[in-house]
Amino acid sequence: MVSVQEQYDAYPYPERDPADEAGRLITGSPSHPLEIDHFLFQGQRDWSQPLRALVAGGGTGDGLIQLAQVLASAGRPYEITYLDLSVSARRVAEARAAMRNLAGITFVTGSLLDAPDHGTFDYIDCCGVLHHLPDPAAGFRALRAALAPGGGLGFMVYAPYGRSGVYPLQEAFATLLAEAAPKDRLEAARAVVAGLPEGHPFRTNPNLSDHLQSDAGFYDLLLHSQDRAYDVTDLNGVLEATDWRLLSFATPALYDLARLAPVPPGIDRITAWGVAEKLRGTIKMHVGYAVPADDARDVPKGRDRTLVPHLRGVGAVALGRAVAQGKPVPVRMGQVTTTLSLPRGMGRALAAVDGRRTVAQIAATSGLDPIAFGSGWSQVEHELCDWGLMLYSGLGK
Numbered sequence: 001m002v003s004v005q006e007q008y009d010a011y012p013y014p015e016r017d018p019a020d021e022a023g024r025l026i027t028g029s030p031s032h033p034l035e036i037d038h039f040l041f042q043g044q045r046d047w048s049q050p051l052r053a054l055v056a057g058g059g060t061g062d063g064l065i066q067l068a069q070v071l072a073s074a075g076r077p078y079e080i081t082y083l084d085l086s087v088s089a090r091r092v093a094e095a096r097a098a099m100r101n102l103a104g105i106t107f108v109t110g111s112l113l114d115a116p117d118h119g120t121f122d123y124i125d126c127c128g129v130l131h132h133l134p135d136p137a138a139g140f141r142a143l144r145a146a147l148a149p150g151g152g153l154g155f156m157v158y159a160p161y162g163r164s165g166v167y168p169l170q171e172a173f174a175t176l177l178a179e180a181a182p183k184d185r186l187e188a189a190r191a192v193v194a195g196l197p198e199g200h201p202f203r204t205n206p207n208l209s210d211h212l213q214s215d216a217g218f219y220d221l222l223l224h225s226q227d228r229a230y231d232v233t234d235l236n237g238v239l240e241a242t243d244w245r246l247l248s249f250a251t252p253a254l255y256d257l258a259r260l261a262p263v264p265p266g267i268d269r270i271t272a273w274g275v276a277e278k279l280r281g282t283i284k285m286h287v288g289y290a291v292p293a294d295d296a297r298d299v300p301k302g303r304d305r306t307l308v309p310h311l312r313g314v315g316a317v318a319l320g321r322a323v324a325q326g327k328p329v330p331v332r333m334g335q336v337t338t339t340l341s342l343p344r345g346m347g348r349a350l351a352a353v354d355g356r357r358t359v360a361q362i363a364a365t366s367g368l369d370p371i372a373f374g375s376g377w378s379q380v381e382h383e384l385c386d387w388g389l390m391l392y393s394g395l396g397k
């Protein structure tokens with residue numbers, strides 16, 4: 001049996017070439033500083049104070065490099081600890097940071113189960129790792145113990161329905177190729193997958209592409225020795241059992257039952273999210289944010305006119321123009337394509353979103369009276385914030 005550490009030493013994940021840092025920055029969720037601020041600090045973090053962050057199971061460094069580079073570019077102080085079992089993955093992450101001259105990162109080879117030994121942190125990133133632990137709850141617990149007061153966790157764990165077809169293959173290969181070395185397992189499994197019969201759930205699942213992208217991706221998807229998926233109920237269960245509270249998913253609209261079916265009166269939010277997950281059927285990972293169980297903080301709302309909105313993945317001017325002209329705004333989010341429904345009168349306001357103006361300043365340029373702006377802005381939040389396209393943060397102030 002190939003251990004998790006042996007796997008990631010043989011195939012550091014994701015496969016990255018440090019030289020590519022010269023030409024592009026990989027961004028995503030969780031752990032973009034704007035997203036961290038929006039979900040965990042109500043959009044009001046004081047960025048003059050250093051962010052003490054732990055990247056737990058940092059792999060080849062995607063989350064680490066995003067966090068450090070965005071903060072460095074914004075001239076904001078940070079201290080990041082990178083922690084991973086795999087020495088090969090660490091080498092790639094270190095080389096990527098060196099390519100970018102990123103300071104302020106401590107690289108540690110070790111287990112996240114020992115996270116509290118490395119300090120306490122305002123923010124913990126743990127992306128694609130906890131579902132690979134023999135006892136994931138022990139991992140959630142260790143991260144909770146490493147959290148500083150007022151801090152929070154950004155996580156990604158696998159979800160079952162979008163990964164349909166994966167687990168029977170993992171089980172089959174675990175039996176078929178138990179004794180082989182990683183390279184031989186990969187070759188043998190590739191041959192089997194190429195010949196899978198028509199109609200096999202893995203062949204018919206359009207949501208999966210990791211196996212097509214790289215050897216590391218194929219191995220991670222189909223040959224992992226330790227891999228489980230969490231549906232919303234299970235995820236909430238393990239979070240609650242380890243003293244966390246699920247604050248929000250990074251794309252709340254995906255889990256918004258009202259967008260999919262009539263909502264039964266009195267349904268609690270976790271049950272509603274779980275039903276939405278089943279109705280969507282294509283969610284292959286849960287990306288979200290968690291806070292300590294006894295922490296009542298919520299995501300910010302622009303009723304607080306001092307907040308600064310940022311658009312992500314859409315240009316303000318083009319969006320504002322399309323909205324003002326009443327044109328549909330199509331959006332593709334992972335497996336989901338949707339059309340945003342934004343009030344025409346909000347075109348001018350949207351064009352003014354630049355990551356510096358407050359909601360109050362945007363309202364003043366919108367040409368709308370306070371009541372019309374207020375109801376329009378609620379709709380903007382419902383669409384843009386919930387699809388992860390607008391975030392509140394003072395990072396750029």
Ligand SMILES: C[S@@+](CC[C@H](N)C(=O)[O-])C[C@H]1O[C@@H](n2cnc3c(N)ncnc32)[C@H](O)[C@@H]1O
Pocket residue numbers: 004005008013014056057058059060061062063083084085086089110111112113126127128129132133220
């Ligand atoms: C799928 S990769 C994800 C890497 C990175 N977080 C990302 O999203 O790109 C999982 C990583 O977790 C690491 N890992 C697995 N178990 C770990 C543990 N107990 N402690 C620290 N790292 C671990 C592996 O070595 C591997 O680099």
